[in-house]
Amino acid sequence: MDVLSDILRTMHLRGSIYFGSCFCAPWGLDIEQGEKASFHIIERGQCWLRMDHLDEPVPLVGGDILILPHGSRHQISDQPDRPCQPGTPIVERIIANENPFEGQHENFKIICGYFKFKQDAQQPFFNALPDIIHLNQNDRQQFSWLDTALKLVVAEATSNKPGKSILMDRVTEVLFIQVIRAYIQLHHDDENFLAALNDKHISKALAVMHNQPDQPWTIETLANESGMSRSMFANRFHHLVGTTPMKYLLSCRMQLAKSQIEHGQASLYEIAEQVGYSSDSSFKKAFKRFFDRTPASYRKK
Structure with a gap:
C-alpha cells in the first residue's frame, strides 16, 4: 500500500458530477464557500475565474481542469467583469433541466462537479493542497493517464447509458487522484507534505x-x-x-x-x-x- 492510496482511503474520497451543459453569453456564476471541493472542466470555449485573493481574473480555455480543494468561493463567467448570479439556485435549475443560460449561440460547454472527503482525517495532506489546482492542455499532454481520466469524465457526463450515475461517481474519483498525482509531479520542488510523498x-x-x-x-x-x-x-x-x-x-x-x-x-x-x-x-x-x-x-x- 502506498502512502497516497492510504491517505485517500482514510479520507473516504467521494466525487460526482452536477451537470455538463452548454452556456450562451451573457452568463456568470458566483459559487459560495462550501464544504465540498468543487471542480470545473472546460470542454469547449473560454471563461474567466475570479477569486478574492487573485489580483487579476484567470482565463480558462477548452481542455482546462480546475479544482478548488477547499471549496473556496469563486466566480466563473463569460467575461472578466460580468456580474454573477448566486450559484446554488442556478445549479439546481440546471440539474432540473432548466438551464437559464440556454440560447442560440452556445459556444461554451462546461462540466461541473464536486469531491467530498473527511477533511479531519489527514490534516497534513489536506493543508498542503492549494486553493486552486489549474491544469491546462499542456499539463495534460505530459500525463497520458490524466488525459484518459478526463476523457472518461467527459464521456460519462454526456452519456445516457445504463449505469451512468455510479460510473460518473467512480470516474470523477479517478480524476481527482490523477490530478493530485500530476500536481505532485509538477510541483516536486515545493516544501510541503505533497513534496514529502516524493x-x-x-x-x-x-x-x-x-x-x-x-x-x-x-x-x-x-x-x-x-x-x-x-x-x-x-x-x-x-x-x-x-x-x-x-x-x-x-x-x-x-x-x-x-x-x-x-x-x-x-x-x-x-x-x-x-x-x-x-x-x-x-x-x-x-x-x-x-x-x-x-x-x-x-x-x-
Whole structure:
C-alpha cells in the first residue's frame, strides 16, 4: 500500500458530477464557500475565474481542469467583469433541466462537479493542497493517464447509458487522484507534505508508518528507514509534513483504528494490537485523547 492510496482511503474520497451543459453569453456564476471541493472542466470555449485573493481574473480555455480543494468561493463567467448570479439556485435549475443560460449561440460547454472527503482525517495532506489546482492542455499532454481520466469524465457526463450515475461517481474519483498525482509531479520542488510523498528519504518513513503502524517505531528506527541521521530526519520531516514523526505516527494509528471500528468486526483488543498497543487500556486512553471520545462510544455511534 502506498502512502497516497492510504491517505485517500482514510479520507473516504467521494466525487460526482452536477451537470455538463452548454452556456450562451451573457452568463456568470458566483459559487459560495462550501464544504465540498468543487471542480470545473472546460470542454469547449473560454471563461474567466475570479477569486478574492487573485489580483487579476484567470482565463480558462477548452481542455482546462480546475479544482478548488477547499471549496473556496469563486466566480466563473463569460467575461472578466460580468456580474454573477448566486450559484446554488442556478445549479439546481440546471440539474432540473432548466438551464437559464440556454440560447442560440452556445459556444461554451462546461462540466461541473464536486469531491467530498473527511477533511479531519489527514490534516497534513489536506493543508498542503492549494486553493486552486489549474491544469491546462499542456499539463495534460505530459500525463497520458490524466488525459484518459478526463476523457472518461467527459464521456460519462454526456452519456445516457445504463449505469451512468455510479460510473460518473467512480470516474470523477479517478480524476481527482490523477490530478493530485500530476500536481505532485509538477510541483516536486515545493516544501510541503505533497513534496514529502516524493522525497526519497521522508517518503520511506511515511511508507513504513502507513504500512506497519503496529511496529514499535521510534525517531531512531524511522531515521534508519529513511537513511538519515536522527536530527536531520526529525528536522526534515517536521519541515515538510508540518508535525513531528511521532505525532504523525499517532495519527496514522488512530485513523486506522477508527476505520476498523467503523467498518470492521474486530474486538477493541484486536484493534489495539493492529495499531501498535500492547494493552487495550493504553489504546483506549490514546483514542480518547485523540478523538475526545472512547472507542466503545464511537463504535456504538
